[in-house]
Amino acid sequence: MQKQITEANFRLLLDSLLFKGQRVVGPRRSGSTVLYEPLASASDLVIDELPRRSVKEAFFPVCEDLLEYRKEGQQVQLTDVTPERFPETVLIGVRPCDAAAVPVLDAVFSWDYKDQFFLERRARTTIIGLACTTADDACFCTAVGLSPHDPKGADLMLTPLVGGGFLVESQSDKGEAFLETWKDRFAERDGTQPQELATPATQPFDLKKIKAWLDKHFEDAAWDSIATRCVGCGACAFVCPACHCFDIVDEGSEKAGKRRKFWDACGFSKFTNHASGHNPRDLQPKRYRNRIMHKFKYYDDKFGQTLCTGCGRCIRICPVGIDIAGVLEEIEGK
Ligand code: SF4
Ligand code: SF4
Structure with missing residues (x-):
């Protein structure tokens, strides 16, 4: 279903949701950065800046308690924590590179073990996507098969219209239900055209060619030159909408404490450290190789797609300037 809404009415709709007690999460300024956080009012919503961290934490928090003992x-x-009590949430202003990562995470968290913490949040969340009209030098969604208005992962998709307001398109039953519940806030389409959308500069990668090289070059001197600068800070994994590694740790004493789940990163030197002290990824290039292999080979082998949506966050955040798009270009050129 297609509708449209003015920006003023959209913000009034947000305030109505909040007034009803609905939990609404969206891009919000937090100090000097923008993060996906619960909104207190429609005026909190920032629609012209990509949040520093991705939307994955709406389903997979940085840290959460699993139980107390x-x-x-x-x-x-x-x-026990009771995931069935996680609140219903409307996630708003989600960029296509973030929304597209949600089905990628669905596959991981429901493949062999059903992660109730992820899946209960997922079931209770309606995702309202927002197409991008600007891109920076780090954006490369179009190079990995997505686009600045790709609706993948969104229940409703908003596209800015010429002169203001949004085209609103439902993409799922949840999206249809949202439009039906709030139908008096939306207008029929009047033919106003969408604004010109962003055009990331990176040319599409031949992902099959990249994977074919990865299939045959687990051992290759190129990994040393590609990854020699990586300091293993893990920032790239933490800002990534698709990275999903975590650790589970008991904190407290033998008498009382909590079992907690934390984000982890394959860039960390101890990520694969065995209890014996042996570490099969003893050098940083082996860790960075795993990052690339997981994203463009292992995940594809298992689930038939890549583990990267081209959001560019890892490029913006890397303290030593490692550019994953440049790495892919280098591999593609081999
Ligand atoms: S690997 Fe980098 S560009 Fe790709 S989705 Fe993750 S953070 Fe974004
Ligand atoms: S952000 Fe850069 S330095 Fe840090 S782990 Fe990732 S690639 Fe390595």
């Missing part, structure tokens, strides 16, 4: 005598008491 307490030992009394010989008895251990466990108190």
